Structure formats: structure tokens, C-alpha cells
Amino acid sequence: MNNTYFQNAKFAGSYPTIEDLPVDEGSEIAFCGRSNCGKSSILNALTNNKKLAKTSKTPGRTQAINFFDIGLSDEFKIVDLPGYGYAKVSKKMRSAWGQEIEKYLMRRKSLNALCIIMDIRHPFKEDDFNLIDWCESKDLPMILLLNKADKLSKNKISQATFSAEKKLERLSTKHYVLATSATNKTGIESLLARINELK
Ligand SMILES: Nc1nc2c(ncn2[C@@H]2O[C@H](COP(=O)(O)OP(=O)(O)OP(=O)(O)O)[C@@H](O)[C@H]2O)c(=O)[nH]1
Ligand SMILES: [Mg+2]
Numbered sequence: 245m246n247n248t249y250f251q252n253a254k255f256a257g258s259y260p261t262i263e264d265l266p267v268d269e270g271s272e273i274a275f276c277g278r279s280n281c282g283k284s285s286i287l288n289a290l291t292n293n294k295k296l297a298k299t300s301k302t303p304g305r306t307q308a309i310n311f312f313d314i315g316l317s318d319e320f321k322i323v324d325l326p327g328y329g330y331a332k333v334s335k336k337m338r339s340a341w342g343q344e345i346e347k348y349l350m351r352r353k354s355l356n357a358l359c360i361i362m363d364i365r366h367p368f369k370e371d372d373f374n375l376i377d378w379c380e381s382k383d384l385p386m387i388l389l390l391n392k393a394d395k396l397s398k399n400k401i402s403q404a405t406f407s408a409e410k411k412l413e414r415l416s417t418k419h420y421v422l423a424t425s426a427t428n429k430t431g432i433e434s435l436l437a438r439i440n441e442l443k
Contacts (some may be wrong), residue, residue, distance in 0.1 A: 254316025
């Protein structure tokens with residue numbers, strides 16, 4: 245029963261700065277990753293609701309800290325963060341977002357785990373490693389997604405998963421690697437199970 249879609253998920257608010265965030269209680273999993281890796285699409289896949297979080301072909305779609313009440317319990321939320329590494333916004337904007345995200349990550353006591361999403365074809369960029377190392381330093385559990393798996397053959401997916409697991413061998417913090425696709429739903433059941441476990 246644990247792996248059913250979060251069908252009762254609801255948008256719970258959008259916050260441009262951390263000063264306005266809902267009270268820091270309960271538990272949250274934050275979705276992080278480079279712009280365009282599919283954070284919002286994965287959230288929609290988990291909830292079986294294509295309209296829940298706004299997605300776009302153009303990187304930089306999500307521009308605030310967005311909270312979703314997932315319907316598992318009153319206290320548990322998923323937080324969809326703006327992507328990092330998006331070159332087209334001005335440097336000033338980039339650093340302003342970066343600072344808000346950083347403040348959220350550093351200060352939020354309810355943050356229970358991170359779901360770090362990467363494009364399976366271009367994983368482990370410097371920003372991704374920074375986040376992974378930061379989780380390791382805080383002993384914060386992480387779920388690492390190799391997303392857009394529909395773009396690769398089964399064989400290549402296995403290779404990418406194996407190679408990711410190898411890269412993360414050194415970590416002592418709890419972590420999981422999953423190949424996913426928001427498009428054809430590969431790995432979504434496993435992700436539901438992991439979120440249920442870490443919530
Ligand atoms: N083929 C494929 N495309 C995907 C997948 N996930 C997302 N996309 C596409 O990638 C683009 C970006 O998806 P978003 O979910 O908006 O990405 P995001 O990480 O939320 O982006 P930002 O909000 O800009 O940080 C969209 O065109 C999606 O349709 C996937 O698993 N497979
Ligand atoms: Mg988004």
C-alpha cells in the first residue's frame with residue numbers, strides 16, 4: 245500500500261524568500277537539482293497530476309520555494325526548489341535565488357531528506373557534488389535520481405546507475421540511487437517507497 249501515488253497532494257504555497265515560509269515544524273523532503281532536470285515533473289509523476297507543479301522546456305521555470313502538502317500526513321511536505329546552474333538569468337538573480345536556497349537548506353529544521361535530481365545523460369556536475377557533500381556533512385539522507393531515463397537504453401541505464409553507485413560508495417550518509425523517468429514512470433514506484441520510508 246505504501247507505493248500508491250500521492251493522489252491527494254495539494255499546492256500549499258509559494259515563497260520567494262525564506263522569511264515568509266510556513267512554520268518550521270513537521271518534516272519535509274526538498275527536491276533539488278540543476279534547472280531543467282525534471283524536479284517539478286517528478287513531483288507531478290509522484291502525484292499522478294500533471295498540473296500540480298508548473299513545468300517547462302525553458303530552464304528556470306520554478307522561481308520560488310514551493311510547498312506541497314502530499315496528503316500522507318498533516319506534517320509532511322515536499323518542497324520544490326528552483327533549479328541551480330541556470331545561465332540565462334542575470335548573475336544578480338542567480339545569486340539571490342542561490343542565497344535563498346542556501347538559507348533554506350541551512351536553517352530549515354524540518355528538512356528531513358533531499359531528493360537530488362540529475363539528468364541521467366549529464367549527472368554529477370559540480371553543483372550536484374556540492375549538494376551531495378553538504379548532505380554528507382549534515383548526515384542528511386539523500387535520494388539521488390538519474391532522471392530522463394527514457395532517453396537511454398536499458399543497458400545504458402544500468403551502466404549509469406552502477407557508475408553513480410560507485411561514485412557514492414564513499415558516503416556514510418544514507419543514500420539511494422534510482423533511475424527515473426517522469427515521462428514513462430520508470431522508477432516512480434521505487435521513489436514513492438523511498439519517500440514513504442524517509443518522510
Ligand atoms: N524525456 C523526459 N523529459 C523530462 C523528464 N522529466 C522532465 N522532463 C522535461 O524536462 C523539462 C524540464 O522539466 P521541469 O520538471 O520543468 O524541470 P525542473 O527541474 O523543475 O526545472 P526548473 O524549475 O527550471 O528548475 C520539461 O520539458 C519536461 O517535460 C523525463 O523523465 N523524461
Ligand atoms: Mg521546476
